[in-house]
Amino acid sequence: MTDIKPIQPPTGVPESGACGSRREFLGTAVATVAMALTGCGKLSKEEFLQHNFRELSKDELKTIIARLEREYEEKYHKAVKVGNEPAMPGVIFGYALDLSRCIGCRRCVYACVKENNQSRDPQIQWIRVLEMDKEEGVNIQHAEQYYNPEEVPREGHFYMPVQCQQCKRPPCVKVCPVGATWREKDGIVVVDYNWCIGCRYCMAACPYGARHFNWGEPHIDAADVNPNTHYLGNRPRPKGVVEKCTFCIQRTRKGLYPACVEICPTGSRKFGNLLDAKSEIREILENKRVFKFKEDLNTQPNFFYFYGV
């Protein structure tokens, strides 16, 4: 089954006469017809015939990453590295957010946008900070996300940032009709942007509003593009795919803290390995008052909220 590998012509689309095998010829023909029918004119043939990330061999992945890096360099005129670090053995990531400390300053939102190459126009933000009434407690009916006072925290309010909760039973993964999103071994729910068909079922299924759709061609100024990326994380996305928080997979799989943890001026955000009994995340789970958001839905998040006081 050596001929299952995708065709990798040296440069661009080959002339029709150059097709070596029947499979290659059919592949090119199907791709051309499909492009004409679907209007996916921008899609290269390699991209169209590319397999799901989880089915790629090492060589295929290498070629694909090289192609992506080339495309990004053409687009942004600077070197963009696309990594594919696998999950570390013995690690399941957990996150805890201290509701008694968060002041709703939204520094995390913008650090995330910058780190993860989210589209500036049309705007996409993976973190949403909710302003809530202290009298009401955690009550979505009384949540305001467009608050904009001179100073935060406002009297009588507390703030609850919401992002992907990296569920152990993720409804988004369950509904994806093509298997373009899945939960990795370290607990991060990822998306293969090249396999996503943009049906947005996952967005409907997610009870946290954590998934975001590229309605328009994402725009980021070349100078603002973060060149350290991961295939399943913050590499620049095409139009028409869904994206979400990945706990900064490009950072955390190298041992770094996520960007939102690094920026938080109040130290409300805590991150670590749930399997390490000495990690700060385990200390919190064992000693603080912790809750899961919308626990009744049994999504089993690895993202926790706690009260540090």
Place this chain on the structure above:
Amino acid sequence: MNTRPIQFAGLALLLLTATAFASPPEKKGDASAPEGIQVPKPPFSEGIFPCTSCHDGKSMKVDTHRRELGMHSEIQEILHHGPNRWCLDCHDAQNRDRLHLAGGEPVAFTASYLLCGQCHGDKLRDWRLGIHGKRTGSWNGQKQYLLCVNCHNPHSPHFKPLKPMPPPTRPDDIKMAKGGSQ
């Protein structure tokens, strides 16, 4: 049926445990050493440290009486740190380049968390565990800590309000922008 030796043994064990628990987590000598925790420099105001450049004990006599000072008005104005506080509760009168604990043991400015921890023991415990305060660096390796005073002005420790970053664009406004950006 002589239970006395057992009782003695039990008493001895109890005493041993009691002393073990009673001994503080740091020895006295460690008070000025930051127990191996890498902390940043304390956020001194420009040109204020070393304090001994003025408080050298010669040009100014040490006056331990509680009073309004002619200097440091900016600190006296904002001093909101519990009732009845004044400079020498924390600053050392003998050597102004260091602080002192309630018992008089000297503490370097770089280990000021020991001073804070005298009253805020639960916060110090959580800070050591990484629950209170901010840590940066590596979740599975070297971490950078912040001192209490990097976030809390010791003279007025309440965390100061901030201007929030802009709110997200409403979906309606994004829809309008979409057409133009394609």
